[in-house]
Amino acid sequence: MRIAVIGAGAMGSIYGGRLSQNNEVFLVDTNKAVIDVVNQNGLILEENGHDNKYSPKAVNTTEGLEPADLIILFVKALYSRSALESNRHIISGNTYLMTLQNGSGHEDILSEFAPVERIIIGTTEDNGAVLSPGHVRHGGKGNTNVGMLVEDSNHFLPRLKEAFDSCGFNVRIHENIQQLIWNKLFVNVAFSAVTGLLKCEMGFIAKCDYAMNLSKKLLHEAVTVAHALGLEADESKLLEEIKSVSENSPNGVTSISADLRAGRKTEVDTISGSVVRAAKKCKIEVPCHEFIVNAIHAMENYNVR
Numbered sequence: 001m002r003i004a005v006i007g008a009g010a011m012g013s014i015y016g017g018r019l020s021q022n023n024e025v026f027l028v029d030t031n032k033a034v035i036d037v038v039n040q041n042g043l044i045l046e047e048n049g050h051d052n053k054y055s056p057k058a059v060n061t062t063e064g065l066e067p068a069d070l071i072i073l074f075v076k077a078l079y080s081r082s083a084l085e086s087n088r089h090i091i092s093g094n095t096y097l098m099t100l101q102n103g104s105g106h107e108d109i110l111s112e113f114a115p116v117e118r119i120i121i122g123t124t125e126d127n128g129a130v131l132s133p134g135h136v137r138h139g140g141k142g143n144t145n146v147g148m149l150v151e152d153s154n155h156f157l158p159r160l161k162e163a164f165d166s167c168g169f170n171v172r173i174h175e176n177i178q179q180l181i182w183n184k185l186f187v188n189v190a191f192s193a194v195t196g197l198l199k200c201e202m203g204f205i206a207k208c209d210y211a212m213n214l215s216k217k218l219l220h221e222a223v224t225v226a227h228a229l230g231l232e233a234d235e236s237k238l239l240e241e242i243k244s245v246s247e248n249s250p251n252g253v254t255s256i257s258a259d260l261r262a263g264r265k266t267e268v269d270t271i272s273g274s275v276v277r278a279a280k281k282c283k284i285e286v287p288c289h290e291f292i293v294n295a296i297h298a299m300e301n302y303n304v305r
Contacts, residue, residue: 001163004062004090006083007074008034010128011100013136015072017043017054018167025056026065028087035060037134045128046137067092070160073099077106077270084113096156100124100144102255103188103270104181105277107149117153120160121177122146123184126169144169147177179231182222185274186233188254189222190215190242193272193292196256196299203250206243214288215242221286222275228282260299268296 001023005016008029016027020043027043029035038058044051059065068090075083080101084091091097091113098120099106110119125142144164146157161171174180191202194214198204205211216239223233245252259266273293279286 001159002066002069003163004028004065004068004071004087005056005074006071006087008038008058009074010130010136011124011126012072012074013043013130013134014045014126014128014138015074015100015169016056017045017136018169019164020054020056021167023163023167026062026068027056027058028060028062029058030060031133032060034058034133041134044135046131046135051135062087062090065090068095070096070098073097073101073106073110075101076265077101077103077267078265080106080109081112084109088113094118096120096160098122098146098160100146101270103267103274104178104185105270105274108277117148117150118156120146120148120157121181122174123181142170144171145174145177145180146171147174147180149178176231178229182226182229182231182233185271186219186222186226186238187242187245188271189275189289190219190238191245192254192256193268193296194218195254196260196266196268197292197295199257199261201250201257202246202252202254204246206246212243217288218272218292221279221289225275225279225282225284225286228284229278256296260296265300266296268293272296 003019003023004026005012006028008027016025019025035058042053042055044053073080096118097110097114100122107119107121122145124144127139129137131137157173164171195202205215223235226233256266256268272289275289276286276293
């Protein structure tokens, strides 16, 4: 399979590297230092205590390349549209677009570049960390969960599963992938923006009644929207999960909190913001989510004054 992986961070490198074993893979990134290292020395993944070398073709631009069979988007969500626009020429009438990015609602942007029958959404249970340019630690491994918003009439997902599994992944195809994405989103909306707003670690939520009340309000709104979308959500069980995650991750730092501390733009629009967009489609009011999205964006602008 001819695959373009856009974004050579930790996850893009893990997927781009491993998939290059049995596929023609192009690892696309704007960071020239990463591109040069990968092309000169290969992509090094630290796996199970050993450094393994992979050889995807790393490029700064896809100009002149033939269209891809599959494009996997691994940039931060706020850069998704510009990343796809910059690489529009490798998207043909047969190209599938796939996202394993954090949060939900990514299909809204992907649908600007491909019809819904060629959009694949999902989640990954793998994780990693960049050690240096072209050198990534592949941490916990798990399932790559994928699905489509409409029937897979061309039977592409089994082909994708075969290609990925042959390279060491474990792809699970889901009929209702949105349920899985929202199951993960419930925890994210309860923690991410709240810890960013309060400038605290995840463990503070369970320790402070006021903080927990914020998370409860956000969870309740998200569950209400999920039910309107026809998804399942047990609010009491989710609340217990949130308390457990907070207690077991006392020093945990969410991506939104880390980005705000570093003065970077956040992915709030695909976490809390995705609940706001879904709520509007369902004609449901979610005032707490609207407030917290505006608050995070205000903090982003305050940090760059």
